[in-house]
Amino acid sequence: MVVISDGAFDGAEELPWDSPHLRLVRVEGPSDNVGIINFEFRRAPGPPGRYEAMVSVRNFTPRPLSAPLTLTVGEKRLVQENVEIAPQQSRVLIHPYEGTLSGRATAVLGIEDDFPTDNQA
Numbered sequence: 001m002v003v004i005s006d007g008a009f010d011g012a013e014e015l016p017w018d019s020p021h022l023r024l025v026r027v028e029g030p031s032d033n034v035g036i037i038n039f040e041f042r043r044a045p046g047p048p049g050r051y052e053a054m055v056s057v058r059n060f061t062p063r064p065l066s067a068p069l070t071l072t073v074g075e076k077r078l079v080q081e082n083v084e085i086a087p088q089q090s091r092v093l094i095h096p097y098e099g100t101l102s103g104r105a106t107a108v109l110g111i112e113d114d115f116p117t118d119n120q121a
Helices: none
Strands: 002-005 023-026 034-043 050-059 065-073 076-085 090-098 105-109
Touching: 034 090, 034 105, 050 065, 050 076, 050 105, 065 090, 076 090
Parallel strands: 002 023
Antiparallel strands: 034 050, 050 090, 065 076, 065 105
16 A cells, blocks of 8 residues: 655554555645545434534644635535634534435535645545
């Protein structure tokens, strides 16, 4: 397995990098990054058609940040809010959703940073 990373994630030091099956390709560069690290839906208790959307956002910078977050399901906008994140911290946001889960669900951070790949899930 090849891991392409800057190594800036919890537990990077503990991985068995000397294993013949695991190799780190370190990508160096600027470190101005905030990203979506988890996005999922789960059924909520109660009648059918009730869900919860969970989004985890991490600030990898040494300063506090505010970033706009938009969640959509198909063409329907579920959430649009500003997320405040402390330096080197994560925020977990949970939002209720009622209806059918049809179409693509997306979470988008409206921020320009050094690693735009993790600004959308």
